[in-house]
Amino acid sequence: MVKVLKGVILKCDSTVKQVIYKLNERKQIIIEDLDDTHLFINEKELEEVKIEVEKLLEENTYKTDLPPPSDK
Template identity: 55%
Template sequence: MKAIRGVLLTCDSAVKQILLTLNERENFIIEDLDDFHVVIKADEEYRVRRELEAELEKNTYSLE
């Protein structure tokens, strides 16, 4: 049996909701600890951070 390594992510509740939505497409969350912490698969960390950045950029707006 292969052990899965995890990485603890700390985030606010808005980012966590995005992570939960992304997780529905491709499971990477090992454990949902509380409102501000999740453990994700270590080998998925880079991809998840990239996808999260892309989602956050979509939600960024400017009043210019």
């Protein structure tokens, strides 16, 4: 019997790939690891992946309390 899954190809760097692997431990997200920068993931989980990667980027972004530079 043939099993068909709908998925998307995701291009990412190794850091994002590790985040997705961590998510995959909780929920089946990765269908196939294609190479160093591409994953074939479950289409239904794409939004969750985007949200989790955004959270990670927010947590690891350097922020200052300085006002933006003026254009004078």
